[in-house]
Amino acid sequence: MKLSRLSAPVLLLFPAFLVLAAVVVVPLALSFYSSFTPFRLTKPESLYVFIGLRNYITVLSSWDFWVAFGRTVLFLTIALNAEMLLGLGLALLVSKAVRGQRLLRTLMMFPMMFSPVLVGFQFKFLFNDNIGLINNGLQSLGLTDQAIPWLIDGNLALFSITVAEVWSSTSVFAILILAGLLAMPRDPIEAAHVDGCTPLQTFRFVTWPYLMPFAFIAMTIRSLDVARAYDIVKIMTDGGPAKRTELLWTLVGRTAYSDARMGMANAMAYFAIVLSILFTVYFFRKLAAARQQIGAEW
Amino acid sequence: MAPVSLKKLVKRYGALEVVHGIDLEVKDREFIALVGPSGCGKSTTLRMIAGLEDVSGGTIEIGDNVVNDLPPRARNISMVFQSYALYPHMTVGENMGFSLKIAGRPVEEIKEKVADAAAILDLSHLLERRPSQLSGGQRQRVAMGRAIVRRPDVFLFDEPLSNLDAKLRTQVRTEIKKLHARMQATMIYVTHDQVEAMTLSDRIVIMRDGHIEQIGTPEEVFNRPLTKFVAGFIGSPPMNMDDVTVDDGKLVFATGATLPIPPKFRQSLTTGQKVTFGLRPDDFFPTGHGLNSGDAEAVAQLELPVSITEPLGNETLVFVGFNGRDWVSRMLNPRPLPSGQNIKMSFDLSQAHLFDLTTGNSLVA
Numbered sequence: 001m002k003l004s005r006l007s008a009p010v011l012l013l014f015p016a017f018l019v020l021a022a023v024v025v026v027p028l029a030l031s032f033y034s035s036f037t038p039f040r041l042t043k044p045e046s047l048y049v050f051i052g053l054r055n056y057i058t059v060l061s062s063w064d065f066w067v068a069f070g071r072t073v074l075f076l077t078i079a080l081n082a083e084m085l086l087g088l089g090l091a092l093l094v095s096k097a098v099r100g101q102r103l104l105r106t107l108m109m110f111p112m113m114f115s116p117v118l119v120g121f122q123f124k125f126l127f128n129d130n131i132g133l134i135n136n137g138l139q140s141l142g143l144t145d146q147a148i149p150w151l152i153d154g155n156l157a158l159f160s161i162t163v164a165e166v167w168s169s170t171s172v173f174a175i176l177i178l179a180g181l182l183a184m185p186r187d188p189i190e191a192a193h194v195d196g197c198t199p200l201q202t203f204r205f206v207t208w209p210y211l212m213p214f215a216f217i218a219m220t221i222r223s224l225d226v227a228r229a230y231d232i233v234k235i236m237t238d239g240g241p242a243k244r245t246e247l248l249w250t251l252v253g254r255t256a257y258s259d260a261r262m263g264m265a266n267a268m269a270y271f272a273i274v275l276s277i278l279f280t281v282y283f284f285r286k287l288a289a290a291r292q293q294i295g296a297e298w
Numbered sequence: 299m300a301p302v303s304l305k306k307l308v309k310r311y312g313a314l315e316v317v318h319g320i321d322l323e324v325k326d327r328e329f330i331a332l333v334g335p336s337g338c339g340k341s342t343t344l345r346m347i348a349g350l351e352d353v354s355g356g357t358i359e360i361g362d363n364v365v366n367d368l369p370p371r372a373r374n375i376s377m378v379f380q381s382y383a384l385y386p387h388m389t390v391g392e393n394m395g396f397s398l399k400i401a402g403r404p405v406e407e408i409k410e411k412v413a414d415a416a417a418i419l420d421l422s423h424l425l426e427r428r429p430s431q432l433s434g435g436q437r438q439r440v441a442m443g444r445a446i447v448r449r450p451d452v453f454l455f456d457e458p459l460s461n462l463d464a465k466l467r468t469q470v471r472t473e474i475k476k477l478h479a480r481m482q483a484t485m486i487y488v489t490h491d492q493v494e495a496m497t498l499s500d501r502i503v504i505m506r507d508g509h510i511e512q513i514g515t516p517e518e519v520f521n522r523p524l525t526k527f528v529a530g531f532i533g534s535p536p537m538n539m540d541d542v543t544v545d546d547g548k549l550v551f552a553t554g555a556t557l558p559i560p561p562k563f564r565q566s567l568t569t570g571q572k573v574t575f576g577l578r579p580d581d582f583f584p585t586g587h588g589l590n591s592g593d594a595e596a597v598a599q600l601e602l603p604v605s606i607t608e609p610l611g612n613e614t615l616v617f618v619g620f621n622g623r624d625w626v627s628r629m630l631n632p633r634p635l636p637s638g639q640n641i642k643m644s645f646d647l648s649q650a651h652l653f654d655l656t657t658g659n660s661l662v663a
Binding site: 187188191192193194201205206209293 | 396
């Protein structure tokens with residue numbers, strides 16, 4: 001009798017809300033709350049101690065955290081720009097292919113089909129200083145007679161991780177930009193040729209403005225992906241050597257599970273989310289501007 | 299300002315040849331229309347002149363230079379596209395001034411030239427807008443503005459009116475004609491619409507399957523079509539045509555209907571010869587409602603049933619049953635005609651056309 005007083009829409013939506021609450025809202029609220037406690041996995045009762053913003057203050061005054069934060073931003077910037085440029089080049093090349101374009105497009109997507117963990121293992125092997133293919137190749141070519149410590153040297157390690165990241169995700173850019181290239185009308189390009197543009201000028205003044213929205217969509221998606229990079233780093237270096245490749249989320253993971261300081265880790269995570277939101281907002285702004293510029297009707 | 303000359307121009311896509319060695323001399327400051335059904339090679343020819351398609355054989359000369367291997371930017375041409383092809387991220391003014399900007403001209407000069415062109419095309423109040431904020435007719439005017447700002451040697455138009463509605467089409471057509479008078483430039487205009495070709499051009503080039511069927515002034519191609527194809531393509535409604543056999547001073551149609559041999563052909567036809575007979579709707583009319591030919595001897599009359607009528611106000615198109623199908627006639631000073639009624643129809647045979655049955659070539663009287 002009581003149920004019938006609820007209107008049909010509410011009744012029908014109720015199960016969905018229930019599931020959402022169980023898997024999203026409650027964990028979110030709980031983790032947010034725990035970031036205000038000294039919660040340690042080894043001391044469950046610590047969940048009920050409220051310490052206000054002390055975790056946040058500790059995090060924000062921690063040198064290690066800021067180094068990881070800065071390194072993540074650096075990693076993000078280098079990886080995104082490299083992927084963007086390589087993806088653009090790849091898309092332009094594939095779009096010029098007269099024959100076998102479908103095959104090329106499929107091949108191009110192969111790296112996306114690998115789990116990041118596998119990519120990590122694969123590059124860990126490639127970059128191995130003893131048995132890795134890269135050192136082997138360099139030595140066989142006579143370019144060096146030393147074993148370059150790709151994953152052991154602090155600077156080279158981050159570089160190696162970037163290479164793995166770029167390898168696995170350039171195709172995201174390539175495919176989105178290729179979609180833009182295929183969707184764009186041919187006529188303005190021909191008009192530009194007639195108007196006196198060299199191929200380079202045509203790209204700069206006509207093609208690129210068309211592709212920008214697609215590039216920004218890819219940027220938005222990838223910035224979120226890269227900002228939460230964890231798996232590749234975890235497999236390849238686990239943040240080492242001596243924390244020289246520690247990124248935000250590997251630090252969060254270590255704090256949460258190795259150190260069991262869940263409350264502190266949650267505080268870091270919530271702060272890290274701010275970074276992601278900022279990037280998203282920035283790229284969406286750019287995207288909206290670029291779309292308006294080409295008068296896109298989508 | 300330059301003549302354009304095509305010599306034995308060929309276009310092949312792999313093994314498929316779509317333009318078969320055409321020759322065309324476009325005079326300086328001439329307005330030439332390339333017209334023909336889709337797939338006849340007219341757009342391909344224009345795109346070869348523009349440099350957007352490679353030339354497979356023969357030469358293209360603009361002025362005194364063979365331009366076969368020059369990129370479009372080195373040919374000093376402008377092109378107006380069917381889809382306008384404006385740069386959507388630039389304002390109207392930037393669109394029009396783009397070619398000058400690329401050429402590295404000073405900002406002041408660009409401004410001045412864009413303002414001039416905008417004034418000619420009545421676009422001055424739209425210079426800050428973007429193409430997406432314009433109507434179709436305005437966009438096409440911007441495309442024309444972009445073309446004239448450069449003062450090119452040759453203007454190329456690729457079906458510029460096809461995306462416009464009927465009313466705008468007439469309007470922009472007039473503007474193109476004015477533009478030609480004003481710019482005194484060579485213009486080559488591709489269209490599938492024979493009315494555009496007739497109204498705009500000094501000479502018309504009628505193309506079919508990669509060949510040129512006829513080159514001539516609008517009057518020539520209308521009054522003296524060299525082939526059956528041209529006769530059927532030029533003129534609206536199209537010419538009435540049927541095959542006939544010559545028999546003892548008469549033309550005998552398949553259903554047995556007969557007409558006298560047109561006077562001008564009397565000497566040249568022999569009994570048993572098969573030809574195609576053609577008569578324009580203007581020369582086939584309800585008696586008393588046509589153009590007066592002044593040559594009563596050449597007018598044949600038959601009683602024929604009215605099938606349907608299409609009143610246009612100042613005239614009515616009357617479809618009458620003849621030789622087993624509907625022949626269209628143009629009735630001036632129209633009066634209502636009920637369907638099914640038999641009326642007296644005049645065939646002005648002095649204007650009749652005869653074509654060879656196999657070659658399709660016009661038989662010259």
